[in-house]
Amino acid sequence: MLFKNNKTSGLTAEIRVKRCYGCGAILQDQDPNEIGYVPTEKFQSEDETLCERCYKLRHYSSFKKTAGLNIDFVTILDHAKEENALAIYVVNAFSIQASVLKGIGKYLPKDVLVVINKRDLLPKSYNDDYLLLQTKKALEEENIHPISILVTAASATKNYHIEELMKAVDENRHGKSVYFVGCYQVGKSSLINALLMNYSNMTSRTITTSPYPGTTLDVISIPLDDQSNMYDTPGMYNAESMISFVEPEIIKYVLPRNEIRPEMYMAKEGQSFLLANLARLDFVKGDKVNFTFYKSNDLSIERHKLNKADQGFNDLCVNEGLDNRTKKVTSIQDLEVHHFTTLEGKTNRINVNGLMFVEYNGKNQEIDVYAPKGVIVTLEDASLKL
Numbered sequence: 514m515l516f517k518n519n520k521t522s523g524l525t526a527e528i529r530v531k532r533c534y535g536c537g538a539i540l541q542d543q544d545p546n547e548i549g550y551v552p553t554e555k556f557q558s559e560d561e562t563l564c565e566r567c568y569k570l571r572h573y574s575s576f577k578k579t580a581g582l583n584i585d586f587v588t589i590l591d592h593a594k595e596e597n598a599l600a601i602y603v604v605n606a607f608s609i610q611a612s613v614l615k616g617i618g619k620y621l622p623k624d625v626l627v628v629i630n631k632r633d634l635l636p637k638s639y640n641d642d643y644l645l646l647q648t649k650k651a652l653e654e655e656n657i658h659p660i661s662i663l664v665t666a667a668s669a670t671k672n673y674h675i676e677e678l679m680k681a682v683d684e685n686r687h688g689k690s691v692y693f694v695g696c697y698q699v700g701k702s703s704l705i706n707a708l709l710m711n712y713s714n715m716t717s718r719t720i721t722t723s724p725y726p727g728t729t730l731d732v733i734s735i736p737l738d739d740q741s742n743m744y745d746t747p748g749m750y751n752a753e754s755m756i757s758f759v760e761p762e763i764i765k766y767v768l769p770r771n772e773i774r775p776e777m778y779m780a781k782e783g784q785s786f787l788l789a790n791l792a793r794l795d796f797v798k799g800d801k802v803n804f805t806f807y808k809s810n811d812l813s814i815e816r817h818k819l820n821k822a823d824q825g826f827n828d829l830c831v832n833e834g835l836d837n838r839t840k841k842v843t844s845i846q847d848l849e850v851h852h853f854t855t856l857e858g859k860t861n862r863i864n865v866n867g868l869m870f871v872e873y874n875g876k877n878q879e880i881d882v883y884a885p886k887g888v889i890v891t892l893e894d895a896s897l898k899l
């Protein structure tokens with residue numbers, strides 16, 4: 514059953530089960546290792562309950578890998594279509610390409626509002642128009658034509674454009690339900706919580722959010738009025754992102770959580786930049802250039818001479834003291850190489866999906882980027898054409 518049993522939703526009135534209000538899992542008191550576990554006493558109480566996993570995530574930030582997560586997104590989106598609902602497709606400002614899923618367009622309902630969340634991760638000086646342009650381009654490729662695109666932040670310390678979002682939702686839902694959809698970790702649940710804080714007296718039951726994928730386990734419904742609901746959905750999986758590649762314990766180093774401090778390097782040919790043992794950028798040939806790296810502040814960059822870079826990289830692979838080392842890459846041979854030639858007269862933007870992007874202006878540089886197989890690496894024209 515996909516939908517939270519809720520008296521007001523009218524969608525699933527036939528089955529009476531109790532669900533966790535933090536993640537949407539069906540509650541049970543039999544197996545502590547399965548999702549939805551609560552001690553019997555809590556299970557039998559009449560109160561609204563959080564499952565043990567949500568409780569721990571909130572109080573101790575601990576994460577237990579959950580079994581049995583199997584959500585069919587097509588079915589969720591079919592419900593949204595049938596209802597003529599408004600979809601809020603949320604993308605992460607830091608990794609737009611990684612959060613617009615290939616092929617998603619045809620599954621979305623007609624009315625889509627796109628939200629570029631986590632704006633606060635990028636420096637204030639970063640131009641929002643860059644974000645809008647990149648997003649529009651990515652959406653066009655998937656044939657998605659949103660009603661509008663908003664830039665937001667929904668972090669505990671910084672809210673940005675939440676009132677605008679609330680207004681846009683009110684204006685565009687025409688009395689219908691609203692579905693928050695998108696990849697995991699883009700901040701769907703956080704946006705809903707931020708909206709709930711803006712609506713009166715709905716703050717006591719917030720949805721669980723965390724830096725780990727797979728926090729929201731099932732569709733969670735929040736009544737908007739007698740006929741319509743706001744639905745939070747579990748994140749969709751993007752296999753082409755670094756986030757899907759690395760182990761859960763490394764995600765917290767890879768995903769930026771605070772405002773990114775861009776790192777600038779005056780680079781010369783014959784230099785190589787190593788990002789732990791996750792990726793590597795080689796400046797093979799060309800005139801001197803200034804690279805600006807945007808990445809998690811917890812991910813350090815090492816600069817090596819190109820002829821020593823293989824050794825340097827392989828040393829990182831066995832460096833036990835390196836927090837953000839992945840065990841899935843044991844030498845540079847495990848990475849795939851992508852060759853790029855600079856787009857002359859443009860702002861060049863090399864993007865390693867979900868991990869980082871590098872911006873520079875140049876003309877004749879030859880650049881090789883190494884990343885795990887399957888993670889998308891692109892060079893784009895990021896010039897601001899207004």
Ligand SMILES: Nc1nc2c(ncn2[C@@H]2O[C@H](COP(=O)(O)OP(=O)(O)O)[C@@H](O)[C@H]2O)c(=O)[nH]1
Nearest residue numbers: 631666667668698699700701702703722723724
């Ligand atoms: N800095 C920042 N962090 C955010 C923002 N929105 C969500 N987060 C954090 O990102 C992580 C994932 O958020 P969550 O709402 O669980 O994402 P979901 O998987 O899309 O529901 C959590 O650690 C949130 O605190 C934002 O706008 N800015």
Ligand SMILES: [Mg+2]
Nearest residue numbers: 701702728729
């Ligand atoms: Mg969520």
